Amino acid sequence: MSEHLIRLENVVKEFGGKRILNSINLTVKDKEFLTLLGPSGCGKTTTLRIIGGFETPDSGVVYFEDQNYNSVPPYKRRVNTIFQKYALFTHLNVYENIAFGLRIQKKPEDEIKNRVCEMLRLVNLEGYEKRSVSRLSGGEQQRVAIARAVINHPQVLLLDEPLGALDLKLRKEMQVELKDIQKKLGITFVYVTHDQEEALTMSDKIIVMNKGTILQCGTPLDIYNEPQNAFVADFIGESNILPGVMIGDYKAVFAGRDFECSDFGFLPDENVDVVIRPEDLKIVSGDAAQLQGVVRSIVFKGVHYEMMVETEGFTFMIHSTLCEPVGTTVGLYIQPFDIHIMHKA
Amino acid sequence: MSEHLIRLENVVKEFGGKRILNSINLTVKDKEFLTLLGPSGCGKTTTLRIIGGFETPDSGVVYFEDQNYNSVPPYKRRVNTIFQKYALFTHLNVYENIAFGLRIQKKPEDEIKNRVCEMLRLVNLEGYEKRSVSRLSGGEQQRVAIARAVINHPQVLLLDEPLGALDLKLRKEMQVELKDIQKKLGITFVYVTHDQEEALTMSDKIIVMNKGTILQCGTPLDIYNEPQNAFVADFIGESNILPGVMIGDYKAVFAGRDFECSDFGFLPDENVDVVIRPEDLKIVSGDAAQLQGVVRSIVFKGVHYEMMVETEGFTFMIHSTLCEPVGTTVGLYIQPFDIHIMHKA
């Protein structure tokens, strides 16, 4: 058995002449929590549906354990899906929804009963057996969907923005619970979301997509700290993105002066995107300041203040636990390794 | 004219025998951005609907500029509403939706045209006049709803979770735009949300509600830094909440030892809730440590790491930009003013 459970090779998909997926290559390891992250319409859901077997690639191959699965129908794949709006069976109660997969396999009644009860315990829905699914809250429906998908012991669980319909507090709770379930059952998760915080919190590996193309693939830490281009940097967290020029290795010019940085290997005088996280701009006084700017606005965000500081040539967004009043001139300092230089897209 | 534009006095509302609002008292100043914040079912939407005139209080009085408005129907109030799911008129196009209020006032056609165009500019929807509203994206529908409500020059704009249906990126953009529109037009906003980040970012004043009662009212800074009870502290941001005892002024006992703190005026040996923000727990080494604990888990959250550190008696959530590997023993330090002591609810 190869180390990859699932492998997509040059997968292309079009709908009505519009190319949705543009030669996608990706691999999913066994027991991994992989997240497909991107804005709506980036092709992440289509990729998931191809893995689930609901769509067939126009070209390219989907491998499961090195077998070509292109023409294997969904019901023959050991893959289960949690759909975006749960797609619970409205004609069945909670118990029968969860038992659905086992009934199809014609399991004996007492095995069904044991396993459904076990699932109800897992998702904290004991006593809900006889309820009609349409009378459950969003969070409860979500739990039924999880139980229904997981009862079949799938090798892979596909999740299509499963938390999108829940409110903030519940979403955070379910993030923890989903991660727990994954660890407890040892199932591979392929997770689709447009919420970068969700992706960072839960994933072992994140794939950032845009316009049907994979932009970057890596651990949350890689993606956040070393984004490969300005789109990823902007999507994965708030960023200041400004134009600059690399005048040599470790030397960048932007915002009207030159800075030391930790990047190298660019063409001489190459035009680049400079990305600086708002929390990496430090307010300093005196000679340490590399830039001078005027505070234009302040918003209290709870953990920190968000200030807009206008320097010559660029207005930076700064996150800081300290706040300077609007109108004051402040000095800014950026550490070399906090300056991220990227090739223009 | 009083300094308060709107005043609710002992407002009570029941539905089907269930008390939804429990003697609500609140005031809204002219040109203020007031947010009603709370979990679903806390009565925030009912409060908004009473201000809008869609519900009549069972007892208590609603004053607008010191006049009793209890029996004034919605169409006679200079208040407009942006509904949760926008409630656009599906039988009218974008232009006619926005023009609706002016048509009812029987304004001349050229004035209507000018003002609708002005509104379309304000919400960046120029060229959308003839579109059917059902073919717009969520964000565009949101903009039409804003334009339709604002064209009437209301004194007060009521917003019922207006950003709930939008995705994260768009929600952040619209927060900024809404705040801009409020400043530009100088209208009083009463805003309902369950998203604490939204509330902190946009509001001049926040009212935190739960179970039909107002728990706290104050500026974002007040609410975040000086929550009056554990519910507010927990709702407004992630918190460690643990039981403790005040053994005297400025002296609290929790997590197995005594701490210096900045609170006083409690009963001798009163049982209290101790609230500590995850970012206020510092990891230190050596003698500075007040507590010793073992790192149990680490999640990368982008800006910071979230660690669960198990001490004797309590597991703390800690936010830090540095991370210690799972299993290591670390020292924790809390500054006295970061320890918030609250009466038990």
Added chain:
Amino acid sequence: MKARTSVPYIFWMAIFVVAPLILVLIYAFSSKNGAPTFDNFRMMADYGPIFTRSFLLAFFATIICLIIGYPLAYVLSRQDHRYQPFFVMLIMLPMWMNFLLRTYAWMSILENNGFLNRFLATVGLPPVSIINTPSAVLLGMVYNYLPFMVLPVYNVLIKIDVKLIEAAQDLGANRRTVFRRVIFPLSFPGVLSGVTMVFVPAVSTFIISTMLGGGKYMMVGDLIEKQFVGAAYNPHLGSAISLFMMLIIIICMSVMNRFDSNSGEEVILP
């Protein structure tokens, strides 16, 4: 069922549905001895007044059904949700009763010494003479087809989102304006459907006119019936008339449909 196996199935069903239609076409365009002819359509000209009367009566019946049925549907849709099914059932009740019986009941009410006049005499009012007038026929049609107007309008009205009404109030509309600018336009598809469902059967109704109009106001439906089962047995003419009516109805319906699909954009009330 896969697409390829379903095609022959649809094909057979189409034959089952369409074969009788083709036969009707053949009948309409042939004479009694089977020769192709347009005579049947030419003969229709002789019955001009019957066509005019049918369309006029159906038209007025539809209008009256709309005038009575719309407010009824509206009032119904505003009642307490618990009582609505009861009222709807009440309105549908006559539909489960034999068509002839319903009409006969009206006959005995309207007769010169029927229940209505006996009631009027009791309260000391002069008797009215309605039976065997076009009004009686109209009344019978309205009674028979009213539920077909009320139900589609009611179904659309109860689906209108309360939030839209609140939004209109919020924007300054009083009750009347809310109705005129929001509720009515949104219920328009229901009105169209109701108008169609009343007009189509009304225009080709039969027996009602015989029973309530005393046979003096023959309608197209009666005319067709006579060609198939009555004294004037002539299926060729009957087919031609039916075909003509069907054509007109289809034209009316497609005009209506176009109107409906555009309504979202173009129906603007003054």
Added chain:
Amino acid sequence: MKARTSVPYIFWMAIFVVAPLILVLIYAFSSKNGAPTFDNFRMMADYGPIFTRSFLLAFFATIICLIIGYPLAYVLSRQDHRYQPFFVMLIMLPMWMNFLLRTYAWMSILENNGFLNRFLATVGLPPVSIINTPSAVLLGMVYNYLPFMVLPVYNVLIKIDVKLIEAAQDLGANRRTVFRRVIFPLSFPGVLSGVTMVFVPAVSTFIISTMLGGGKYMMVGDLIEKQFVGAAYNPHLGSAISLFMMLIIIICMSVMNRFDSNSGEEVILP
């Protein structure tokens, strides 16, 4: 319209709707000279075979409509969305044609030297003798009421969320199992509505049996007609029979309805 002004309105409408019903009650429980009596109901016993025949024929017609109509509705709902309105229109086409004409067309197809037998002779097959048999009556009923089965089932089928079908496939169901465990149970309300819409008019149908059964298989509808406009003129008996039929239909419908509202919880397929 406010609640207090709407009450008298509903009241007047109720009179308009209910008055004829009361009249029917009076007729059913009185003799020709107006004296109260149960004779009309006692007389119904003489017509036992007609009732039995009507119910049996309506029952079989409903079953056949279901057997033909469900797959038809299903196949239709799976077609390309662009072609669906055309097919639906095709199925509805006969409904816009006069009822008598439709039945007459089948009469000329099924006659001993009608179109069917002429066609069979052309291809060298022996002729069939269908006309004036119960089969012919059944065929006519199925043809007339099939659209009332297809449309409600179709309407429910097209509204089934594709995601539910995908969810079932995802959980291991092949095409047959998806149909049996998801699509059919979800379309059940449409089936109930179709069964009602076919059975109710079918059980009191008239003329079809006269035209296609050669008058040998009289049905309740024909019986009622005879009491009001035919030779056997007796509105009192007609009212009693209609009332009895209405009662049975209402009972059937409410049983059906209870079945439906429970289906979400209790209908479990083997």
